Amino acid sequence: MRMSDWQRCPAAPSGGALSSRRLIGALALVVVTATCLGVTKLLSSVSRAAHPLWIKPAELDFGEIWAQRDFRWSIHVQNRGSETVTVSDVFLSCGCQGTVRPRSFAVPAGQRREVQLTLDLIAPEAAAGAERRVSLPIVFRLSEDMGVARFVLRGTVRDALKVAPRVIQFGQSLQEGGRSRGHRLTVQALVPLKTLQAEVHPPIGTVCIRRRASNERGYGVTFSPAANLPPGPLAAVLQLHGVTEDGQRIPPYPVPIEGTVVADIRAVPERLDLGVRIVGELAEGTVVLQSLAGRSFAVTRVSLCPPEKDALSATVEPPAEQAAAIHRLHVRLRVRRGHNDALMRVSVRCLESLKPRIMEIPINAYGYDSDSFHQRQY
Known part of the structure; x- marks a missing residue:
């Protein structure tokens, strides 16, 4: 039986032809490898020469x-x-x-x-x-x-310590002259420690450290702010120092302390607006000073700026130097044309503190002529 051409298998290459093909492939591989190495060396030299x-x-x-x-x-x-x-x-x-x-x-x-x-x-x-x-x-x-x-x-x-939380945040929970609850940290020693020490910069409170009974490397650290902190933003750092068993002092782990100390005595309103008035009219208003904690305090001095007795005056109830938890400041202003801006400075002193505190209360009004066609606004 004769096989058709498409059924025939191609003849196997001879030994010489196969060797030639292998040689050509090997030479091509050498050329490609050499080219790649050359490019790599070129790029490397360019990279090294990019900057000295x-x-x-x-x-x-x-x-x-x-x-x-x-x-x-x-x-x-x-x-x-x-x-x-x-x-x-x-x-x-x-x-x-x-x-x-x-x-x-x-x-x-x-x-x-x-x-x-x-x-x-x-x-x-x-x-x-x-x-x-x-x-x-x-x-x-x-x-x-x-x-x-x-x-x-x-x-x-x-890492010697693992601390949580990493920031002590009081928000606006601190009140002037009042005692607040301490803020507790959980500290885990990652290496054996002989002692754990703490200090606050600046010294605005106290720190208590207790080792946890259930964990020989665990500590409870409580920071309590001082009661005599002045009103305003609170910014300090609690530094935690670990001392290893061989006496090596580890660099401090800083924990920021943030918050705001709210003033105990506040003015209501904080700004006295007497409105729009006719020129020459006597405008009156009242500012109430009150202790949030109900403490007694005295108003030692009231000064007005500008100090024009005929145009601006203020009286205190109860009278100055008398202690009370609430004081009322009655303000009278003889309105002039245009903007009437003034500032009332009030010196108050709590019975627990010898240092007075100055409070500033802005006063404003606007005066216009009664025969004008348009009432001017602020």
Whole structure:
């Protein structure tokens, strides 16, 4: 039986033809490999020639340190080129908290410049661990023809404490002259500690530390603000210091303290608006001073600015120097044409405090002529 042409199998190549094909393939592979290596070397040389800045490898490794809020480290940037290199900006590209100084400078050929870094190496609560390796990319922005220079600062950071919450926030719960409940922190030591110490800067309260019975490395830290804090914003830092079993003092773990101390004595209204009046009319109003805690206080002095007795006057009820929890200030103003702006300064003194407090209450009115066609507004 004769097989058709399409059923026939192609003849196998001879040994010589197969060897030739293998040789050609091998030569092609060598050519491609050589080309790739050449391109790689070319790109590598171009990358190395992109900028002449250099930093000693030892300065890019800070070794093993304890976690801390303000870790200071210096690096020296050397210019190995033949021309001056201008650095327009230096920054950390990892989103890390820290500062770089100076941010811009020039490095002459063959010289070097010192760059100081201040880094926040306190780990987020979820990432805190006994030991962690960190890599901090540092980017130098150069002139347009050079692009950027990148270096990586590496090291090992040891976390000694895990604190929750990480901020003591009182909001507006603090009242002048009153005692407030303390704010409690939960502290977990990640390494064996001999003692845990705490201090507040500035000293605006007291700290109590107790070791938890159920956890030999657990602590309860309670901060209680002082009762004599003045009204206004509250800003302080609670520093937690751990001391290891061999006596090594660990850098402080800072916990910010925030809030507002609300004044005990307040004025209602805080601004006395006597409205729009006819010129020459006698406008009257009352401001009430009241202690939120119901404490007795005295109004020691009332001064008016401008001090025009014929146009502006104020009387106190009860009379000055008498102690009471509520005082009323009756204000009378002889209205003049246009804006009538004044300021009443009231000196008050609580019986528990010898230091008086000055309160400022703005007073305003507007005067117009009765025969005018239009009543002018503010």
